[in-house]
Amino acid sequence: MVSSYVALDLETTGLDPKKDKIMEIGAVLVIDGVIKDTYETFVNPYRKLEERISMLTGIRDDQLYNAPGIEAVIGEFLDFAGNLPVLGHHVIFDFSFLKRAAVNAGRGFERQGIDTLKLARRFMPPEEKKNLKNACEFFGIRQESSHRALADSKSAHLLYQEMKNRYGSKEPEAFGLQPLIYKAKKEQPASNRQKEHLQDLLKYHKIVLSVQTDHLSRNEISRITDKIISQYGRI
Incomplete structure (x- = not known):
């Protein structure tokens, strides 16, 4: 079972990493099950947010206007993450956005990961909703807020620790690392x-x-x- 990792979460302008953009990154560095450091930044998506996105996250256009673009922060995040595996709730979603950003910056980003959504589907009753908010409520984890990157990354970390404490001794294989596979090509600037x-x-x-x-x-x-x-x- 894994005890050291980077738990992460992104807020994005939509669900498609080929079309949509990162607007917030949050991550916590976990060593031996304990949070040692945090990373948080707004990211300018260079577009106006749809009203539904602002309503969901509470993030407004004026908060992003002076924020750095992803090309200016992806290196910082990769240095923060080091070579540790990544953890998240439906972690392949966040990984795909970060992988594209890393490739565009000429950096590599190959990782193994832990998906708390898959664990929730394994250990929660079928009738229960498995999104991060409901999973945390089911396991008695108090969330600081919802749909904000740093708070959600902390919640995913706590959710993993709680499920590992409850079920790890019985089903340790469920808590192992899985390869994260997402192919991305470097995007060319418009002429x-x-x-x-x-x-x-x-x-x-x-x-x-x-x-x-x-x-x-x-x-x-x-x-x-x-x-x-x-x-x-x-x-």
Whole structure:
């Protein structure tokens, strides 16, 4: 059973790591079951948040406006995490966003992980909801808050420790490390020609984007351009 790891959680603008962006990272460094350090930062997603995301997390656009971009903080996070395995509630979700950011920064991020969601599905009754909030309530863990990165990373750590204490001696194999597999290719920046073409389309069709075009990759700007042409037509 694993006792040293980095428990982590992200708040993101959506659920797709290919299209959506990280807006908050929270992590706790756990050594021999004890929290030794924490990491927390807002991340500028360079786009306006949807109202449902702000309602869910309590994070507002003005809190992110002066925050660093992911390219400025991913190195800090990777140094904080070191070579330890990562733990989270549906940890592959957080891992996929971080893996893409690491690859884009020219860094590697291969890890084994512990998924508290899988453990909750194994040890909680079928009729109980298995999201982090409900799992913590079921196991009597008090949460500082919900849908904020650092608080949720601490909750995932405490949830793992509680389940390990209850079931580890009977089913130690459930608490072992699993490989985290997510393939990501480095994204290429958009060309000036792509940006100019998109700006011309926006001006011609009188469209206001919620994203900052200077921070779009080649694939992202291509998708947006194709979508505008399919909906509104060419110039």
